[in-house]
Amino acid sequence: MAAPLLFDFSSIDLSTTCINRAGIYKILPHAHEFRLLGGVCMIDASRRQIVAYADITEGDWWVRAHVPGRAILPGVLILEMAAQTSAVLAKTVQPGDEFIAFGGIKDCKFRQSVAPGVRLYLLGSGREIRNRRIVCLTQGVVDGRLVFEAEITGMIFS
Numbered sequence: 001m002a003a004p005l006l007f008d009f010s011s012i013d014l015s016t017t018c019i020n021r022a023g024i025y026k027i028l029p030h031a032h033e034f035r036l037l038g039g040v041c042m043i044d045a046s047r048r049q050i051v052a053y054a055d056i057t058e059g060d061w062w063v064r065a066h067v068p069g070r071a072i073l074p075g076v077l078i079l080e081m082a083a084q085t086s087a088v089l090a091k092t093v094q095p096g097d098e099f100i101a102f103g104g105i106k107d108c109k110f111r112q113s114v115a116p117g118v119r120l121y122l123l124g125s126g127r128e129i130r131n132r133r134i135v136c137l138t139q140g141v142v143d144g145r146l147v148f149e150a151e152i153t154g155m156i157f158s
Contacts, residue, residue, distance in 0.1 A: 003149055006125040006139055012042045012051050014121070019043065019088070024052075027091050028084055029099070033061050036081045041121070043092055048126030050089040054081050058116045073114040078140055078148055079105060085122040086136035086152045093129045100134065100154040108150035118142045132156050 019027075019040035030036075042051040056073055057063075063071040080102075087100045114120055121141040128135040134154040140147045 003139075003146065005141070005146065006123045006137055007047075007049055009051070009121070009123065009141060009144075014041050014051075014053075016041055024084070024088060027088055030084065034080070036077065037084055037088075037122075038119075040085075040088060043089065045093045048089065048093055048129065050085055050092075050122075050124040052081075052085040052088065052122045052124070054120045054122070056114060056116050056118050056120055060116065063116060071116055073116075073120070075110055075148070078110075078114065078120070079108070079150060079152070081120070081122055082124070082136075082138035082140065082148075082150060083152050083154065085124045086126075086134060086138060086154060089124050089126055089136060090129050090134040090154065090156075093126060094131075099157045101157060102152075103133065103155035104153040106151040106153070108148070110148045112142070112145060112147040114140070114142055114147055120147070127151070130156075 017039040040052045123139045125137045136152050139149045
């Protein structure tokens with residue numbers, strides 16, 4: 001049975017973008033193909049919650065090679081999107097110039113495949129945000145359905 005969503009997703013105005021793509025990548029150092037997120041719909045530093053999104057399109061760089069004829073968004077890219085979402089949340093809760101590196105993953109489950117033509121929403125809930133480490137519970141939602149969940153750990157370096 002699928003886990004419940006991290007918070008009431010139905011109360012979020014998904015038509016709002018509070019941080020656009022350019023704003024995300026002023027916060028994060030990623031470049032070129034690894035600028036995977038399209039925007040942030042909601043971020044609440046006091047509750048340590050975030051909803052970001054990525055529009056998955058036929059023009060994405062991985063489409064022609066990852067299962068030709070039946071493109072499926074690679075799970076590692078979904079996890080990278082979740083890690084980037086978690087890093088935006090952590091840098092909002094605890095601003096600074098430190099670098100956040102992917103430190104680990106726990107309890108990861110993929111529940112459905114993600115293909116071009118959808119918007120993937122990434123939910124994050126900061127479980128622990130400290131000077132040296134962050135831990136976020138993350139989920140992905142497409143068309144109101146849970147498609148993945150994982151606990152993401154990030155290590156913070158000066």
